[in-house]
Amino acid sequence: KQEVTQIPAALSVPEGENLVLNCSFTDSAIYNLQWFRQDPGKGLTSLLLIQSSQREQTSGRLNASLDKSSGRSTLYIAASQPGDSATYLCAVRTGGGADGLTFGKGTHLIIQP
Amino acid sequence: KAGVTQTPRYLIKTRGQQVTLSCSPISGHRSVSWYQQTPGQGLQFLFEYFSETQRNKGNFPGRFSGRQFSNSRSEMNVSTLELGDSALYLCASSLVGTAAGNYGYTFGSGTRLTVV
Numbered sequence: 001k002q003e004v005t006q007i008p009a010a011l012s013v014p015e016g017e018n019l020v021l022n023c024s025f026t027d028s029a030i031y032n033l034q035w036f037r038q039d040p041g042k043g044l045t046s047l048l049l050i051q052s053s054q055r056e057q058t059s060g061r062l063n064a065s066l067d068k069s070s071g072r073s074t075l076y077i078a079a080s081q082p083g084d085s086a087t088y089l090c091a092v093r094t095g096g097g098a099d100g101l102t103f104g105k106g107t108h109l110i111i112q113p
Numbered sequence: 114k115a116g117v118t119q120t121p122r123y124l125i126k127t128r129g130q131q132v133t134l135s136c137s138p139i140s141g142h143r144s145v146s147w148y149q150q151t152p153g154q155g156l157q158f159l160f161e162y163f164s165e166t167q168r169n170k171g172n173f174p175g176r177f178s179g180r181q182f183s184n185s186r187s188e189m190n191v192s193t194l195e196l197g198d199s200a201l202y203l204c205a206s207s208l209v210g211t212a213a214g215n216y217g218y219t220f221g222s223g224t225r226l227t228v229v
Contacts, residue, residue, distance in 0.1 A: 034217050042222055043119075043203055049217035089156070100146050100158035100169055101205075101218060 002027045002094045006104035014112050015082060021075040021107045023090030028068050031093040034101070035064050035075050037086040044089065048075070080111045115140065117206050117221035125227045131192040134224045138185050138206030144168075145187040146218070147179060150201040159202075162187055163209070194228045201225050 003026045013019055023033070032051045036044040048057045048064040050073070056065040063076040077084060087108050091101040118137040126132050138145050146161035146169075158171040162181035179189040185206075191198055202225075205218040 032217065036220070041201075041225070043117075044205075044220040046217055046219060091156075100148070100161050100171065101156075102158070103148075103156040105155045 002030075002092060002102040004090060004092055004102050004104040006088075006090055006107050008107060009105065010108040010110075012110040012112060013080060015080060017080050018076070018078050019080055019109075021077070021088050021090075021109070023073040023075070023104055025071045025073075025092050025102070027094055028071050029094060030068065033064075033066055033073050033090065033092050035062075035073075036089040036091065038089060038106070039086050047088075082111045082113045085109055085111045117204055117219055119202075119204050119221035119224050121224060122222065123225045123227075125229060126194050128194055128196060128228055130194050131190065132194060132226060134189045134191075134202055134204075134226075136187045136189070136204030136206075136221060138187070138204075139219055142206035142208055142219070143185050144207040144209055145181055145185060146205050146207070147187070147189050148203045148205065149173075150203060150223070151199075156203070159189070191226075196228050199226060199228045 005024045007022045030052050034049045035047040038044050050057050050066045061078040066073045087106040089106045090104045120135045144163045147159040148156050150156045160179050161169045165181045176192045181187045201223045203220050203223045205220045207218050208216045
């Protein structure tokens with residue numbers, strides 16, 4: 001059964017810093033990995049989708065990498081801003097997909113002005 | 114382009130009642146899946162529908178059920194509500210179902226269900 005772990009659970013940094021969020025998964029037979037952000041009481045906003053054949057994806061100040069063989073992904077946020085404060089969730093779609101998306105518990109990020 | 118629409122946004126129900134939640138996917142998306150989010154368990158997969166057929170189901174009791182209509186809209190039903198069913202219920206749509214695998218999901222804003 002796929003399990004997804006996100007480290008750290010919470011992170012607070014000053015504005016302007018570059019930061020890295022980590023995600024690991026136990027079953028490397030994935031179709032893809034998706035990073036989301038969730039603002040308090042809201043739904044999920046998709047940030048980046050990485051296919052299993054890809055190594056990384058970039059969107060603006062965000063860069064996500066995928067190392068399928070080691071079961072790891074990182075989300076890099078450059079020049080952080082207070083508006084980046086949210087919970088970041090990592091989710092994998094495992095081969096066969098019987099369990100839909102499997103999510104980590106998220107990293108709660110606070111960017112201090 | 115309209116996103117995934119979930120109604121209602123908030124619901125308060127009494128233990129023992131039943132509830133129906135609705136989800137309208139992005140136009141052209143034929144796969145709809147449902148997730149439950151609670152502070153303790155995080156996001157958990159409920160079920161996925163594609164072309165009006167349930168393709169996958171998570172580890173939830175039979176009180177949780179769903180269906181999909183020919184226009185891809187989906188409803189989720191919970192019968193005999195329990196206090197532990199209080200959660201944010203999220204719906205997600207995708208272009209194709211599990212078999213294709215290589216498409217991401219777009220989520221709605223969710224329905225906040227409170228059982229008292």
